[in-house]
Amino acid sequence: MTDGRRSSGETRAGDVLQRMRLDIISCVLKPGAKLRFESLKDMYAVSFSTLREALSRLVAEGLVVAEGQRGFIVAPLSLADLLDLTDVRVLIEREALRLAIEKGDDRWEAEIIGTYHRMDRLQGRLGHEYYLSEDWSKVHGEFHYALVSACGSPNLLEIRQKLFERAHRYRRMSSQFRPKWREKDVEHRTIMEAVLARDPKRAADLIERHIRETTENVVEHAGHLFSGGIPRSGADVAAE
Amino acid sequence: MTDGRRSSGETRAGDVLQRMRLDIISCVLKPGAKLRFESLKDMYAVSFSTLREALSRLVAEGLVVAEGQRGFIVAPLSLADLLDLTDVRVLIEREALRLAIEKGDDRWEAEIIGTYHRMDRLQGRLGHEYYLSEDWSKVHGEFHYALVSACGSPNLLEIRQKLFERAHRYRRMSSQFRPKWREKDVEHRTIMEAVLARDPKRAADLIERHIRETTENVVEHAGHLFSGGIPRSGADVAAE
DNA sequence: GCAAACAATAATTTCGAAATAATGTTCAAT
DNA sequence: ATTGAACATTATTTCGAAATTATTGTTTGC
Incomplete structure (x- = not known):
């Protein structure tokens, strides 16, 4: 070895x-x-x-x-893939969150509060460019996982995780253009509150907005990095 | 080679x-x-x-x-996996079907009618144990794919396909116990009619019933083949 | 007789060389 | 000058042997 x-x-x-x-x-x-x-x-x-x-x-x-x-x-990353990915993620995340709110226990609530706390503190320590940190991304991922972890469906969680990871590549694109990450921070807290208040409709709507706004951010700030509406790889562009 | x-x-x-x-x-x-x-x-x-x-x-x-x-x-197959798989499939199939009905064109309609026809004729040729045939299973899969193929989401289609294939292993379990496949046949026609009539609500409800009834069939006729009701992997059991 | 330690066996996992396919280049013919 | 075929080069894909790890069987000490 x-x-x-x-x-x-x-x-x-x-x-x-x-x-x-x-x-x-x-x-x-x-x-x-x-x-x-x-x-x-x-x-x-x-x-x-x-x-x-x-x-x-x-x-x-x-x-x-x-x-x-x-x-x-x-x-490759493409605008078409991002938009499709976003729609599918919304479908999956909404359902997973709904189920988690329905089935979650005390331990689940504690895990959400715990990961939020870690994310919040790390954010404070990292300053205003925290979103560039891989450590923060990791905790951020753990927070979002914690929210839906009690949904009781291994298959849903697995699909969700793969989609989340793929989406992270797009998030990273826009993070280099300094989007309104401060607003994201407030959103996380709001989502947590809705979830802990066991309000499935509100929580699902918030998570949907959270996802869609991030996508809009990417399209607005980094959309020009895509070759066009057509999904093309960087290799293709380089070959021209 | x-x-x-x-x-x-x-x-x-x-x-x-x-x-x-x-x-x-x-x-x-x-x-x-x-x-x-x-x-x-x-x-x-x-x-x-x-x-x-x-x-x-x-x-x-x-x-x-x-x-x-x-x-x-x-x-391995397990009751817990089957039930979970069923729920996730319902979520995905409903959404895919809704989108397909919204976006499908003439070619899509033609493909549905075409695959249904092939499935129906093959069924007639194979007689009353048609569901044991791998050929029929293939066309059956193509028919279900045709229904949702116009949904416009590559990601949704890919997820759906993987889930469909996994579910096929469970369908096969019950097919050996001669379930009410004749009813399934009628269902396929009814689903097709609802889809071609562009009735998304009715179509989604029908496909959900189609999926859930098949699952109930498996649980009823072949449920005893599972080791137990509790969803546990072999590894978990061995670790105790 | 039983259990723990050890050796023998059988499996998987990893490696790098050999085969195969794709790419790039040369050169002749149009 | 452009096209295309033949060759050389580069990269991927496949193979089977060697290393590693798990499993089984045996012996030894208690």
């Missing part, structure tokens, strides 16, 4: 999978970028087959695209 | 993936069964790595479960 930090019970391929997923979500590996095996082999210090396994799983997650027999690329 | 039938542009791993998926869905590979590499290597005539890639993708699709460093098993 070359890396002692590998968590027990995990295969090396699973380990690389997680690391690559984070790198794609955080755009270290850029959308549309070609994934050459030689580079990746150095980057993650594993062999062809192990890489291939990780890439294959990422394909099924929608973060990587397999191009026939021409290798793999990081799944 | 050992197999000339490999479709162009496809990798061998992708080919094995498809074949394994069909074998799992049709329960040639039985739920919970251990997937030993030696057997699979003979069965699909490929090497370790190629198999591993196909298995990895199936893990991400939820048809196979990776057990730490103890290999792979076919994803």
Whole structure:
């Protein structure tokens, strides 16, 4: 074993999978970028087959695209995909939140309050550009997960998680253009309050607005980064 | 190349993936069964790595479960999973159908009528045990896909497809106990009529009933095949 | 007789070389 | 100058052996 930090019970391929997923979500590996095996082999210090396994799983997650027999690329971002993703996320998040509010117990409430607190404090510590921090993104993700975690549906949670991760790449695009993140902060608190007050309709409406406003932010501030209405990869643009 | 039938542009791993998926869905590979590499290597005539890639993708699709460093098993079926799957499918199918009815054009209508016709004729040819036929299952799947295909959301369609395939394994369980498939036949026609009449509410209600009744059928006729009512994985049980 | 430690076996997981497909280049013919 | 075929190069895909890890069976000490 070359890396002692590998968590027990995990295969090396699973380990690389997680690391690559984070790198794609955080755009270290850029959308549309070609994934050459030689580079990746150095980057993650594993062999062809192990890489291939990780890439294959990422394909099924929608973060990587397999191009026939021409290798793999990081799944491109496009306006069309963002808009579609947003609609599907709204559907899933609303339902998951509704169910969680219906079924959640004390422990669930505590987890929400806890993650919100951590997110809030970290935010204060990081200052006004907190949204650029990967640490904050992590806690932010945990907060949103906590909200719906009590929905009782493993399938819904799994689908939600994959969509959330894909959406993070778009969020990151707009974060570089300093959007109105202060408003987002208030939204998180408002959502939490509605959820803890067990108001499913209000909570669902708030989470929908939360998601849609973020999307609008991306379209407004970073929409010009997309080639057009047509979903095209960065590689395609570079090739012109 | 050992197999000339490999479709162009496809990798061998992708080919094995498809074949394994069909074998799992049709329960040639039985739920919970251990997937030993030696057997699979003979069965699909490929090497370790190629198999591993196909298995990895199936893990991400939820048809196979990776057990730490103890290999792979076919994803087990359980009552809890069936019930959860049913609820999520209802959510997705309703929305997809609503959108399709809103956006569908003439070509979409024609495709629905066409697949229904094929399904109906094949059924007549196959006689009263048509539901055991894999050919019929294929057309049946195409009919249900046709209904929602015009929804305009690639993400929704992809999620729906994966859930549909997973559900097929449960449908198959009950089909061996001769459920009331004749009623299903009438339902398909009724659903089609509601869809073509562009009645989203009625169509969504019908598709929901269609899905839920099939689930109830499975629970009633084949529920005893599940280990217990409690949703627990083999790993959880072993850990106690 | 039982349990723990150890050895033997059988499985999975990883590796890097070999095969295969895609891409880029040269060069002749129009 | 442009096209296209043949060749060279580069990258991916596949393979099977080697390393690692789990499982089974055996022995040893209590």
